[in-house]
Amino acid sequence: MDKRGLTRSRKAAGVAARVAVALVFAIxxxxxxxxxxxxxxxxxxxxxxxxxxxxxxxxxxxxxLMWNATYPAVIANPRRFRSLYAVVLAQQCVGLIGEAWIHCSLPAGHAALSASIERFIAFDAAGLALMAAAFVWMLLVDRRCARSTDGGRP
Incomplete structure (x- = not known):
């Protein structure tokens, strides 16, 4: 890919990361x-x-609200706050695993509670997949751009 294409890919990956995190944040x-x-x-x-x-x-x-205090910086600049982006993904994993554990530990007879937890699980799984895909895309494009500027060294 030429330099111009890499620049476009880098910009697109950054926008995708911002949009993914912003969407999850807004919801x-x-x-x-x-x-x-x-x-x-x-x-x-x-x-x-x-x-x-x-x-x-x-x-x-x-x-x-406390959980989401980390999101605005990532939305503003996912590359600058790459480590914080990783924290956001870790938080999402903790939430998803915790919700799944709570759901699995419920005894029979709690249909309303079970349904509520299932909605959280579905949303958090989708949010994690979306944000993680954007994060990985951004990392891959950045690595490719770095290789193109340093002569292709790994």
């Missing part, structure tokens, strides 16, 4: 804000009710 924040502002609408899905249920769901919303 996460929307969910978090919904949990914080309207916890009663979601408490039943966790088999919770009343003031304790609202507090628990609000707490989950706050935790989501």
């Amino acid at each position: 996460n924040v929307q969910c978090a804000v919904s949990f914080v502002l309207r916890p009663e609408a979601y408490a039943g899905g966790f088999e919770l009710a009343g003031v304790p249920g609202a507090a628990a769901v609000r707490g989950l919303g706050v935790a989501f």
